[in-house]
Amino acid sequence: MEAVKQYKETDMQAENPQLEQKVWNHRHILDLDDFTPAEIDLVMQTTDAMHEILSRPIKKVPTLRGKTVVTLFYEASTRTRSSFELAAKNLSADISNLTVSSSSVTKGESLIDTLETMEALGADIVVMRHPCSGAPNLASKHVKSSIINAGDGWHAHPTQALLDMYTMLKYKNSIKNLKVTIIGDIIHSRVAHSNIWSLTKMGADVTICGPSTLIPKGMDNPQPYFPKVKVTTDIDKAIKGADVVMGLRLQLERQQSGLLPSIREYAKLYQITEERLSKADKNVIVMHPGPVNEDIEIASSVVHGEKSVITEQVTNGVAVRMALFYLLAGGSRNE
Amino acid sequence: MAKKVIMNEADIKRTLARIAHEIVERNKSTDNIILVGMRTRGVPLSNRLAAEIASFKGTKIPVGILDFSLYRDDISSRDIPLVIKSTDIPSSVEEKVIVLVDDVLYTGRSARAALDAIIDLGRPLSIQLAVLVDRGHRELPIRADYVGKNIPSSRAEEIQVRLVETDGIDEVAIIPKPEREG
Structure with a gap:
């Protein structure tokens, strides 16, 4: 705990409203190659606030009430998926898990068609894992929802x-x-x-x-x-x-x-x-x-x-994912 | 319209001393009070109130920090997310008198968010609100228990509170509204 406290206090950017304005520039989380150090700092700081929520007796805040998160996993996963799911629930978002093996994907539906269906159903954020590198990137070009890459091939997580x-x-x-x-x-x-x-x-x-x-x-x-x-x-x-x-x-x-x-x-x-x-x-x-x-x-x-x-x-994974949901939620549907 | 200074360093000090006395007077015992500063400028104000109370009563009242950003009602209408920080309240709020401290009371929306944030932490005995400035224009049925100064203002103006801890100077001023309101 001490380490993070020190880190926060030396971080001047949060106290300076002028800097805050320019820091966050993401509608999707695809990989970290296009993140600036300031953006990574913002994620760390937001995560710290979320981590505090996880230590409360009632681990729930109303922040994302009315937002819908869909998880779309084309690969097996236990911890990543439940981590995203708990993160969304802690922020009061509605969450729907699409299990590929029991969905229309087995009937040959394409990735883009599946995503468009999710969007038509009202998904604000789609959390996606796919065996092909670059699949989330492709997805982000076709839908208005925010895409979070939960692992794509050998590429990024x-x-x-x-x-x-x-x-x-x-x-x-x-x-x-x-x-x-x-x-x-x-x-x-x-x-x-x-x-x-x-x-x-x-x-x-x-x-x-x-x-x-x-x-x-x-x-x-x-x-x-x-x-x-x-x-x-x-x-x-x-x-x-x-x-x-x-x-x-x-x-x-x-x-x-x-x-x-x-x-x-x-x-x-x-x-x-x-x-x-x-x-x-x-x-x-x-x-x-x-x-x-x-x-x-x-x-x-x-x-x-x-x-x-x-x-x-x-545990920290839940806090980080809460932070990312929060950071993506502002204005994500307005573009 | 130019900037008009309403309170200077001495005014702010005197006002906080008065609020500190009011808090003690009204609550009889200070044993179960927690002063909770609402980020950002409520935090130094709550520390100063605790110091005032300690100076005449000799007891140190616990001070906490509340970040109520996650309870705001305008999160999804903002293009840029607000920076959020940890809430840090030194003990459980159960059966405690929580005195929320903020710099300006305006629409009441921040106070509403702060009330919800506190109640999610437990069931306090009561929650009170102390503000340095009440500028009117409430949009919710909320009032402060302790008010430093009532400053009738127009919506076209902004009340700027600056404190040594955050801004390097103690001053309350009325300024014409900047283009973007924070």
Whole structure:
């Protein structure tokens, strides 16, 4: 709690009404590459206010009464979907969950047609997860509702990256110069991609680590389309002195194509263990977007150990999503 | 029309001292009072009232901060979302006398939002409202229990309250309305 308080007090922008006017410029949340540091700051600050609501006995405010949120998930999800659902309910929005397997999508309805139907039914905000990268972007060009990307293919998972950043701020004073190490299946991880955008924008020192087959080529070279990060295949080097160690789910369903010799070999070389963590900063926190493959990418004792903030990430996820709903609700239908 | 100063630093200090006495007089015991500042300028005012009361009564009254933005009735008509911050009230509001503190009472809509925000936190014994300035033009059936100064004003004017803590100077002034009202 202390860390966030300090962070808020140094943030002058909120006290200055002139600056407030220009800060928020989003009708959709597609990825974090087009967010400014000031916008990320605004999300963090709003999240803090929402987090306070979650600590109340009655976790409900009337802010989004009369607004309708629809979740449209073309991929399996438990925590992300319930997190969005609870966030909407805490703000008194009406929510409808469209389960693709039991909808007209199975009869061959196209994505755009489904969205137009949702809009005709009065959806103000559509939360969407899709296996194809870029699907939410396409959707945002066809409908008036606000689209929130809840994960698209290998591309982006912006709400996860924002909740990760909020969790870091609960323990660390600032993101600037924070040493963040992301370990595992980088290439398939939309979580890693969105985190790299948001963390580098806020000045973190990001290292990615994994077997070379699971790291996109050219990540260590400065390039115009992606921020620069440090890359290593040596996990001990990656963890040394780190303030934050983030594990990623080894996407077992995506390992058919021979990228890894075996899961066991991966676990031996890249598992986040107590021993490896002992080389990190003494106040290191360990994060994971879940669901966890225990004893594959991360040791069970670490998941449940005292450095782990994994369950806290889940709670913070609700607060972040409440903040985003709030920020999208103002004037979203007036354009 | 030029800016016209209505209250200066000494006026504000004297007024707050009077309100502090009124709060104590009216509530008999100060044991279960919580002063709650409505963001933004109600916050320094509530701290000053607590300091005044401490100076003559010797008891420190708890002070809280309320952000009622989530209870406003104009959220979806705004193009740009308001920055919201945490509500921070030092204890449960159950069975407490809540004194809401704000700088200006105008339409009453902020007070309505603040009332709802407090009631969502629990069931206080009572809720009272203290304002530095009452400028009239109510749109809801709301009145203040403690008023620093009644300033009859036209809707074409704005009452500008500035405080050392937020604006670097203590002053209440009437100014012609700027183009966009906050």
